[in-house]
Amino acid sequence: MRSIYVPDDEEHLLVSLDFRQLELRVLGVVAKIQSLLNSLALGGDPHEELKQVIFSEGRESLGPPERQRLIAKAALFGTVYGRTKRSLGIEFGVSDAVAESWQQFCVHKYPEVSSYWKETERLLATQGYVETPFGRKRYNLDRRQGYNTPIQSTAGDINNTVLLELYKKGFDVRLTIHDCNVIQVSRKTLREEVMEAKRISEEPFAELEG
Structure with a gap:
């Protein structure tokens, strides 16, 4: 698509500002x-780490x-989002037992996921909604939607907030794809524009602190 x-024209370039593992970072916080x-803070790749465990x-x-x-x-x-072992197994052509073992590896590596499930289910049962760090509330969700919303909605809000800030600062924003924003910059000011866009994209969010 890109x-x-x-x-x-030849005097301009398109630059992609891609958030590195944004959804994983939000998962870690939420x-x-x-x-x-x-x-992630040490530059690790959790997907690669999990791959090494699954395919040891x-x-x-x-x-x-x-x-x-x-x-x-x-x-x-x-x-994390409550996908069934059957669905995972069908996608990758393995038995339910193998797919379930993958899921068990995930929960064993990140046991906090079980606590996240329980807390989400408690909130859905007691107040009827879940709320994201940015204050979005979604009501009457099923269990899997409840797991998903605080993470994917927050990742989307982060990307959209950065996108808006880039626009306010005068950047020529061309499109956004998932967690990547694309801007057009002049070749003459390439370095300055990229550095400023990077600074804006890396600004911390108070909503995610603490």
């Missing part, structure tokens, strides 16, 4: 998973490293 977008936050010596490889990483990513987010 290939259909081009700069206006579900209070300190080990996940620590790994003696287990079926199920394809090249890229596919293994995709499986690890799907297993982690699928587990």
